[in-house]
Amino acid sequence: MSDAAGADGDRRLRVDLDVDPTGDSGCPIVSEADEAAEVAVNAVGDECVVDVTTPDGEVVRGTGEVDEDCLCHAFGRLGCAPHFRRVEDGTILVTAYVDDRAAVRGLVDELRGVVDRVRLVRLAVVEGPNATEQVTFDLSALTPKQRRGLELAVVRGYFDDDRDVRLRDLAEELGISKSALSQRLRTAQAKLVTDVFDDAER
Known part of the structure; x- marks a missing residue:
């Protein structure tokens, strides 16, 4: 089952964030390409391996050293699994699923400690075993x-x-x-x- 819903298909929130890593972070997600249509991250032990698919279909592999300021660790400290969607002009779009709005605030605060800038792009309610999403804005x-x-x-x-x-x-x-x-x-x-x-x- 996806992490979009709990074991009982209960309600969760999907949060999409634009994240600008610090210039000296060495994050391989952005160090290999300013633009990416797809990102696959595999962080094991002290090493992070990233496969970045550029808009023209080229796959570029990059590696980096895992430390406490890594994006993956920031999400992990709050029990979230980040899904890196794409990169545009050095900004990473990342999705996570959390239990409530307080967790969204906590995640944003945690990320602000390790990146230059974080912006909330989308907040959606995900509920039921089929992970139906709804979001309403005025x-x-x-x-x-x-x-x-x-x-x-x-x-x-x-x-x-x-x-x-x-x-x-x-x-x-x-x-x-x-x-x-x-x-x-x-x-x-x-x-x-x-x-x-x-x-x-x-």
């Missing part, structure tokens, strides 16, 4: 530009695991710079996630 807090950028990203499949659209493609479609769109999406995501946590605490 878009009313977003500005029209933020909403348009976010809606375009969703429609074009930018947040999908198997996406084939890039941030620069979306930015060109909107007629803005890649950095402007990146900032717009980060701000929109931050607003939505804050609303989710605020609702949970009421």
Whole structure:
């Protein structure tokens, strides 16, 4: 059974995070390629072996030394199994399954101690033996530009695991710079996630 649900098929949360490792981390996930469509990690003992599949299909193998500041250890300290999805411009998209929102906060806090930056991209409720996912956000807090950028990203499949659209493609479609769109999406995501946590605490 997947770690998306417990033994009794109980409810869990799927959390997708964008993680920027520190420049001196030596993490082989990002040291081998700035872009990766697929990442396979095998950390055993003191050595980490990573197979990175680049967008053009080339598989690059990298190795690194495992220490307490490694991403895998940060997840492991909280009992989470990280699933590294892809890398874009040196940023790693990683998924984990946790029991509740408090565990999400704990995970983000733990990661902040070992990486340059961590951003919550998606939070989904996963429940039942078939691991059905649901997530609900209130878009009313977003500005029209933020909403348009976010809606375009969703429609074009930018947040999908198997996406084939890039941030620069979306930015060109909107007629803005890649950095402007990146900032717009980060701000929109931050607003939505804050609303989710605020609702949970009421």
